[in-house]
Amino acid sequence: MKFGVVVFPGSNCDRDMQDALQYDLNKEVIMLWHKEKDLSMFSTEDCIVLPGGFSYGDYLRCGAIARFSPMMQSVIDFANRGGKVLGVCNGFQILCESHLLPGVLLQNAHQQFVCKNIYMKNGDGRALKIPVAHGEGRFYADEKTLYELEENDQVIFRYCDEKGTVNAGSNPNGAIRSIAGISNRAGNVWGMMPHPERATSAALGNQDGLEVFKILELYGTVAAEKQELATAL
Template sequence: MKFGIVVFPGSNCDRDMQDALQNDLNKEVIMLWHKDEDLSMFTTDDYIVLPGGFSFGDYLRCGAIARFSPMMQSVIAFANKGGKVLGVCNGFQVLCESGLLPGTLLPNGNQQFVCKNVYIKNDSLPKALKIPIAHGDGRYYADDKVLNELEANNQIIFRYTDEFGNLDLSANPNGAIRNIAGICNKERTVFGMMPHPERATTPNLGNLDGVEVFRLFGMN
């Protein structure tokens, strides 16, 4: 399994993601510049990763300009053929802007940039995971029709919880509707999440919970 990490002007978590995948998970990583288009070295067994940061300075809307990069046209085609794609933080925003995932990411409810550890839970995991966040526009929003479809199809992969895995509004760091921290498409090949699992994959940082996130995506 290979991993391609797309680098946009303003990406600032691309090397964090490379280090986590390459050095902590021992994966083959290829860095992809946003102006390039070639994904011929990847198969649908591989992953394309859109990292966090502030692509194109977050002008217009977060991810709105990155969505039109030449590489993103290839990523969209790759995903439409069944290829696996993961977007983290700004990458999640790009996925929503590109239409690969439904909904949008709005400014945080408190109108402030939030940077701290939070807890997130997936129904298949026995415990909540402690994963860092760092974003100013992480409040997931969609209309009731979309939200109900996400619920019905089990597409909500992570919700913000307390440390014991309980849904609690006080544990929601940005006001995301229904405490949503991450979602996937119906085919379960495109994944987006606001928290940063790549910042929790080494004992040097005192946290290995991010490894569980990557394992959930079949990336271990």
Template structure:
């Protein structure tokens, strides 16, 4: 599997993602400038990544301007053809703004930027320690959509304690139903607020991020 990482003005986790994929998961990586359009070198077995950061300085809604970058139309077409797309943090926001994923990301409940380690879990998985760093990471959708996400097994990760227990005290940003990541109905577009690329190196004392890529089928 080959990976393309889209770089927007304001991206600040693109090189972290490149390092994680190349040096810790041994993947081939191609950096993609947001003003380019050509991703013909990727097949639908490959994956395009939208990294974290502050695309266009978050001057409008987070991800709202990046959604109109020339590269994004190619990414949308790629996703609609079944290609895998992963959005992390700001990338998750861009996916929601592009309507590749449902729902929105709102300002954190405490109205403050949060940078810390949290625990998340997927269905039938143990708690994984993954860093977060965001000011607008509160996933929001109405109850009807939330019920659909749960019914269709589209909730990838929820916030939890280090023992895997989900409650309001483990929810760092006030996300609806503690949602930390979701996928689309087709199962090829993934979005999450925590940063798995920051938890892949033994030198940092945490490699739980590798398990995230594995759970997403991107290892």
């Protein structure tokens, strides 16, 4: 799987993502400037990443301006064709603004920027220690959308404590139902607030982020199988 990392004005986690993918996961990475449009070097087996940061200064709403960049028009088309897309932090916000993912990211419930290690888990998996750094990371959706997310297994990650228990005390931003990350219904677009790329190096004493990328790759494989089945039918 080849990765493309989009760089917006204000991106500040693009090189962290490149480093994690290229050196810790041994993946081919191509950096993509926001004014470009060409994604012809990527197949739907590859993945486009929208990194964290403050795209276009986070003026208006976070991700609202980035959604209209030339590259995002191509990313939307890529995702609609079944290509894999990952948005982290500001990238998650952009995906919601682009309507590639449902819901919205609101200001943290305590109205403060949060920057620390948290724990999250996928389903019944073990708690993973992953950093967060955001001021507007509180996931919210209406009841109908939440029902669909739960019914279709689109909630990828939930905030939890060190033992894997989901509770209000382990939720860093007040996200509804402790949701830390979701996918679209097809399973090829993923968004999450925590930063797995900041937890992939043994030198930093935490490699739980590697497990996150394995989980996301698994979701991508399942999405591809679903698409093949739908095409066959």
